[in-house]
Structure formats: structure tokens, C-alpha cells
Amino acid sequence: xxxxxxxxxxxxxxxxxxxxxxxxxxxxxxxxxxxxxxxxxxxxxxxxxxxxxxxxxxxxxxxxxxxxxxxxxxxxxxxxxxxxxxxxxxxxxxxxxxxxxxxxxxxxxxxxxxxxxxxxxxxxxxxxxxxxxxxxxxxxxxxxxxxxxxxxxxxxxxxxxxxxxxxxxxxxxxxxxxxxxxxxxxxxxxxxxxxxxxxxxxxxxxxxxxxxxxxxxxxxxxxxxxxxxxxxxxxxxxxxxxxxxxxxxxxxxxxxxxxxx
Numbered sequence: 001x002x003x004x005x006x007x008x009x010x011x012x013x014x015x016x017x018x019x020x021x022x023x024x025x026x027x028x029x030x031x032x033x034x035x036x037x038x039x040x041x042x043x044x045x046x047x048x049x050x051x052x053x054x055x056x057x058x059x060x061x062x063x064x065x066x067x068x069x070x071x072x073x074x075x076x077x078x079x080x081x082x083x084x085x086x087x088x089x090x091x092x093x094x095x096x097x098x099x100x101x102x103x104x105x106x107x108x109x110x111x112x113x114x115x116x117x118x119x120x121x122x123x124x125x126x127x128x129x130x131x132x133x134x135x136x137x138x139x140x141x142x143x144x145x146x147x148x149x150x151x152x153x154x155x156x157x158x159x160x161x162x163x164x165x166x167x168x169x170x171x172x173x174x175x176x177x178x179x180x181x182x183x184x185x186x187x188x189x190x191x192x193x194x195x196x197x198x199x200x201x202x203x204x205x206x207x208x209x210x211x212x213x214x215x216x217x218x219x220x221x222x223x224x225x226x227x228x229x230x231x232x233x234x235x236x237x238x239x240x241x242x243x244x245x246x247x248x249x250x251x252x253x254x255x256x257x258x259x260x261x
Contacts, residue, residue, distance in 0.1 A: 001062060004084045007076040013062035014055035014081065015040075018047025021112075022085035023259060024078060025054050026104075028095025029154060029187040032060035035176050038248055039094070045252035049260065053081050053089070057097075059183040071103060071189055078104045088112050090259045095120060095244065096187040099197075102227075103190070105208070106200045115209040115255055118216060118244055121223040122194040130157075131194035138184055147181035148174070154184050159244070196223065201230040208234045209258045211251075213242030220244065 003011050015033060023046055025039055033040065033056050043054040056063035058077055066073070078100075082089045090113045093101030098116030105114045122128045134157045141150040148169065155165045168174055208231045212224040221238075228234040235258070239250055 002084075003062075004080040006058070006073065006080045008066050008073055010058055010066045010073070010077070011064040012055055012058065012077050012080060014053050014084075015043070017043045017052040017054065018050055020050040021259065022082075022089035023050040023052050023255075024081050024085065024089050024091045025052065026078065026091060026093040026097035026101045027057060028093075028097040029158070029184055030151075030177060030180060031094065031097070032056045032063075032180060034061050035173060038245075042248040042252055045248055046255060049256055050090070051085065053085060055081060057183065057186070059186060060180045069186055069189065071100070071186075074100055074186070074190070075104045075107050075109070079109050082109055082111070091115070092255055093117070093119065096190050100190050102197070102201060102204065105206055106203045111206055113207045113209070113259055114204065115211065115258055116227075117211045117246060117251065118213065118220050118224065119227065120191065120194075120220065121196045121227060123196070123219065123222045123226050127219060128194040131191065135188045138188060142182055142185060147178040150181045150184060151177040154181075196226045196230065198230050201227060202232060204231050204233070206233060207258075209237060209254075210234055211237045211239060211254065213244060213246055214238050214240035215243045 001013055003013050006012055043052040046052045059065040088110045091101045091111050092115045094117050098119035101114055101116055105111045122131055138150055152165050156162055210224050210228040212221050228236040
């Protein structure tokens, strides 16, 4: 494990894989190194061609946390990793991590290429209303210290079957989910009101690959299309047969092609 120090003094922990051009992997909700075997596998695969930085976002795992939270602080975390990578890096963001990667690229960080997988923006008003309701419920549960209930709410909102969530609450890994439950509010802040951040997206000047899974819900396809439609330098890719739980062995070749082109 390595560490960098962000602008506000927060320690950001990461693992480094491979050698070559730098790629920073930005996780979504719940993702961190202790439980995120899929991103670890993606890092190993990409490490055949790149130097890959798999890091714990602030408030998770081995990284620190400095309050109050602001999305700008997470952008500064990515900036610290870019510095550690030699001053330039590609970035891949998964889910809400894609929205964070978009914010980092729009801020003018020296990101060479950006790839995002299904950032969960909402094109329809009904989707944005549901996201607002989720945010309100999440805030109330976290204010009451009900981390387990907050984690369960997030999982169900993200599409996990209620019976599966209840089963997980009795598994040893549940303590880890509870430990990072407060950071679900960070992801909600990154997503804003849930709409595609048109002005921010239009300011992204680096080549950007917007990816979705062919077996994901239609609203995710629509969100990816909408985002690609406003990023000036975007490319669009659908990985057939994939869902939001994308297989690293399928995702890795697509990212390699894009980052090496």
C-alpha cells in the first residue's frame, strides 16, 4: 500500500499495479480496496500495459477523511494521485466514480483521457425525483446513526433484491459496508440533482469514452447517450451482454484500446 497527501492534508491510500502510462481507477458507491475484488482484477489486467492506481476514496478503507465534505476535495484527491503518477494520467470512473472523474476532467486537471462506465445520471424527471427522495432518506438515516439501514437503503435503491440485502446483513462483510455508509452521502453529492451536468460536460476537453452495458436498464443507456451527446470529444461504446456489474475481463480490453489509441 502507498499513500499520497491531498491538499487538505487527508491521506489517500492506493495500490499500484504494473508499468506504463498511468491510469487512475475511480470507484463508485461502496467500492474500496478491502471488498472490491472486481476493480482489483481490472487493475491487474490493465497493469499489463499501464501503471494502475487503485485507490480508496476518502472516508473508505485505509484513506483518511477530513470534514466537512466537498466534491472539490475529492477532485483534489485525484489531483494528488495524478502528481504521484508523474503529472499526467488517464482516468477511468465507475458509476458515480464516473461523475467524479467528469468533475476532475472539467476542473482542468492534467488528465489525458477519460473513460466512464454508466454514471447513473437521470434523463427522466421521475428518475431525478426518485434520486432526490433517496438522498433525503439517506441523510435522515445517517443523521440518526443508522449506518446499516443506510447501506441497505442504498443497495435496494441501486437494484439489489430486498431478500439478498437482508441475507447480506448477516454476513461478515456487512460490517465493512456499514463502515463506509457515510460516504454514500458523498456519492449523492457527486451526483448532484441527478441530471446530466451539461455545462460541466461541455467543458471537458480531453478524449472521453462513455460506456454502458447492453443488458443494463434502458435508463442507463439513455443517460450514457445524453452524456456522450454533450461532451465535445466523446466516443460511445456499448459492451453487449454486460450489466452495471461489468466483467473486468470484458471491460479491460475496451479500456486498453481507448487509452493506447
